[in-house]
Amino acid sequence: MLKKFLIFLLILVIFLVIYLIFPVKVDKKIVEIPYGTPYSKVVKILKREGVLRNELLFNLLHRVRKKDLKSGEYLFEGYVFPWQVYFKLERGQYILHKVVIPEGYDLFDVAKLLQKKGIAKEEEFLKWATDEKFVRSLGIPSKTAEGFLFPDTYYFPKFYPPKRIIKVMWENFLKKTKSLREELKKKKDLDLLKWVIIASLVEKETSREEERPIVAQVILKRLKRRMRLQIDPTLIYMLKRRGEWNGNIKLYHKKIKDPYNTYLYYGLPPTPICNPSLSSLRAVLFPAKTDYLYFVSNGRGGHYFFRTYREHRKFVRKLVREGKI
Numbered sequence: 001m002l003k004k005f006l007i008f009l010l011i012l013v014i015f016l017v018i019y020l021i022f023p024v025k026v027d028k029k030i031v032e033i034p035y036g037t038p039y040s041k042v043v044k045i046l047k048r049e050g051v052l053r054n055e056l057l058f059n060l061l062h063r064v065r066k067k068d069l070k071s072g073e074y075l076f077e078g079y080v081f082p083w084q085v086y087f088k089l090e091r092g093q094y095i096l097h098k099v100v101i102p103e104g105y106d107l108f109d110v111a112k113l114l115q116k117k118g119i120a121k122e123e124e125f126l127k128w129a130t131d132e133k134f135v136r137s138l139g140i141p142s143k144t145a146e147g148f149l150f151p152d153t154y155y156f157p158k159f160y161p162p163k164r165i166i167k168v169m170w171e172n173f174l175k176k177t178k179s180l181r182e183e184l185k186k187k188k189d190l191d192l193l194k195w196v197i198i199a200s201l202v203e204k205e206t207s208r209e210e211e212r213p214i215v216a217q218v219i220l221k222r223l224k225r226r227m228r229l230q231i232d233p234t235l236i237y238m239l240k241r242r243g244e245w246n247g248n249i250k251l252y253h254k255k256i257k258d259p260y261n262t263y264l265y266y267g268l269p270p271t272p273i274c275n276p277s278l279s280s281l282r283a284v285l286f287p288a289k290t291d292y293l294y295f296v297s298n299g300r301g302g303h304y305f306f307r308t309y310r311e312h313r314k315f316v317r318k319l320v321r322e323g324k325i
Contacts, residue, residue, distance in 0.1 A: 072157035147272025200272035204233035217287035
């Protein structure tokens with residue numbers, strides 16, 4: 001009797017082992033593990049999606065390995081063993097999505113794009129990108145990450161931690177600006193933050209390559225002469241930060257007491273107002289040599305430049321009379 005029981009028990013154990021380790025047949029399944037999902041819920045998601053038959057072996061692996069399982073989108077197809085599922089999540093073998101950050105995008109634009117792509121939540125990204133303690137811990141010499149998230153093509157998984165996104169983009173900035181930062185060391189009147197702030201102003205003022213050194217020269221000259229910069233994009237950024245931007249600049253906006261208001265205050269805004277291109281960064285280091293101090297948009301993406309305020313005002317009045325501004 002005892003012998004029969006032991007045989008039965010052995011057969012039961014064999015079937016149990018087979019049941020635990022036997023693979024699950026999966027027909028091309030994408031499983032989403034959102035950022036911040038606790039382990040217990042990860043297991044429930046995997047079972048619900050049909051890539052885990054039983055969590056016992058999976059839990060045993062986790063007790064032994066004690067590793068963090070990465071969030072993201074995971075593709076499962078064919079016969080899938082429990083340990084394959086575990087190692088895929090442990091190693092972060094997730095699906096990557098192409099994300100193109102255009103030149104001149106600011107934090108708010110980047111945050112919206114990342115949310116649209118399903119990479120990170122807009123508010124979560126902005127929270128960390130404007131967290132001074134975190135930003136400075138990365139080595140960024142500013143209150144926010146604005147200006148230091150290099151515009152480029154990236155590949156991120158869905159539900160990627162915002163702190164990692166910021167770190168990746170900052171490290172890319174350091175890599176791509178290495179040679180320019182060597183030139184920056186030769187400029188006694190520029191440090192890293194001031195350089196990027198001015199480049200961000202240039203970036204927002206003109207998209208024309210040939211104009212950027214001229215615009216950079218005008219900004220640098222006005223700063224040296226203690227003249228207000230009076231740059232419209234700083235007002236737009238100010239309004240974005242205040243949650244008041246609706247697509248139009250009004251006269252009263254120029255009177256708002258805000259450090260980003262370059263119509264009211266002298267000098268540069270406290271931080272960059274966008275993430276500038278290499279072209280704009282280079283223009284600040286190698287500005288044009290002209291006598292210009294003023295410029296006005298020509299309505300076609302370019303500008304008219306002037307040496308004196310009188311010339312500038314005369315031309316602006318002409319544009320007003322013609323109904324062009």
